[in-house]
Structures are given as structure tokens and as C-alpha cells.
Amino acid sequence: MEEEEATQKMTSSYKGDSVIFFEGDMGNEMYIIKSGEVEIIREMGDGEIVLAKLGENEFFGEMALFGDPKRSATVRAVADSELLVVNKNMLETQFKKVPDWLVTMIKTIAQRILTTTRGLKINFPVNIEYSILKSLILLLSEYGTHEKKGISVNLALVRQEICNIVGISTDEVDDWLKKFDFANLIEVIGSQNRIVIVDEERLQKFLSYLLLISPKRESAEEIIDKNTMISFDRLHKLIALKT
Incomplete structure (x- = not known):
């Protein structure tokens, strides 16, 4: 019961076409979609491109919990959406319920993904x-x-x-x-x-x-x-x- 109440407190609602966060914003939380749909977009030239569309039970913004607080894209609600907002404290609380080895594995994988998304440089022939x-x-x-x-x-x-x-x-x-x-x-x-x-x-x-x-x-x-x-x-x- 207490956990359900806590979850309700961490839930935010967004109307269709409203922005959850903008590219370049700083953040320290991730979002899990309880209902609705969002799109991940980036400004390019005179317009924008949709990188992905996410629906129920999918999540975004997770790298903010693992050392990369700068948002790499804008996220906008496509339809009315309910999102569970997970901050670092909430994540650490959940980690206490699982074995230490699993926590270590999750954090290691996240760090590897972060390294990859920052771009593993190769030896360019010129630059x-x-x-x-x-x-x-x-x-x-x-x-x-x-x-x-x-x-x-x-x-x-x-x-x-x-x-x-x-x-x-x-x-x-x-x-x-x-x-x-x-x-x-x-x-x-x-x-x-x-x-x-x-x-x-x-x-x-x-x-x-x-x-x-x-x-x-x-x-x-x-x-x-x-x-x-x-x-x-x-x-x-x-x-x-x-x-």
C-alpha cells in the first residue's frame, strides 16, 4: 500500500503535444510511461526529425541516473500521457531489494552504454x-x-x-x-x-x-x-x- 502511494506521488501527467524536456536541458531523473505515447525528437536544419516513438511500459532519460545529466534530445507527449518519474534516490531504494551482483551488473552495463553513446573515437585518417x-x-x-x-x-x-x-x-x-x-x-x-x-x-x-x-x-x-x-x-x- 505504501509503495502504491509512493508511486502515485512520483507520477506526472502531460497533455498531448506538451514537452517533457528539451534537448540540452539538465536532469537527474528518468521516466517510465504508464499510459500514453511520447516521441523523441531533435532539431535539424529548418525542422525536426523524430528519432523514436515510445509507448506504455517503455522508458527514456535513463542516462541521467548514470552520469550524463544533459538531455540529448527533446521528448514530447504525442497523446495525453502518465509518466512515472524515477530519480536517483528512488532507484537506489529499489536496488536494495535485489542482489548486489545484479546492481553491479546493471550499473556496469549502463556505464558501457554511456561510453558508447558519447562516441568511441577511432583513428580517423585525417580528422x-x-x-x-x-x-x-x-x-x-x-x-x-x-x-x-x-x-x-x-x-x-x-x-x-x-x-x-x-x-x-x-x-x-x-x-x-x-x-x-x-x-x-x-x-x-x-x-x-x-x-x-x-x-x-x-x-x-x-x-x-x-x-x-x-x-x-x-x-x-x-x-x-x-x-x-x-x-x-x-x-x-x-x-x-x-x-
């Missing part, structure tokens, strides 16, 4: 910017379609394939795509789930620039004139400053 943009160009050549504005490719495909090719998390891919969009190297149209390359030649030259400023500069594909080099130096600094 992460080059690897992502080079992968994007390969995807454009394979799956891109020509349109009046330029060459476009499916955004969801790009996100997943770059994760696989480069070995970083989707959060990191999204962050880099936002930076490249900000620098006008690409155009992310989230509302249409696509990426457009308006000037492929400029993008190719920027790749050569990244080679020139890297330890592998001797393998640069082409010579870049001084004015272009200065322009790309500024652009590179702009990308680095973008958070």
Missing part, C-alpha cells in the same frame, strides 16, 4: 570533420538525387550510415551536421528529412583544405589558392566555435 564530409560525399554519389537546388540525400540514411562508417554516435553526427549547415557547406532540411549540397565543388575544395592542414597534407587532392585558403581558415574557425 572527424573530413571523415564525416567524405562519407557524406560517398553517400551522395550512391544515393543522391539531382534537383534544381543541388544534390539531395535522405537525412535518416546519412545519420545512420555515418554512424556506421565513422564510428561515432548519432548525437555527434547531428551536432556536426548542424555545424556544417551553419557554415553553409550543406543545407539540412529537417522538415523534409533530407540534406542538400548546393555547391559540391566548394565542399570538395573544403575537403582538400582539411587535408592540407592535416599531417597527411602531402596527399591533398588539389592545390588551393591563397584566397580560398584564407576563406577556409575562417570557415574552419567558425565551425570550431559553433556549439
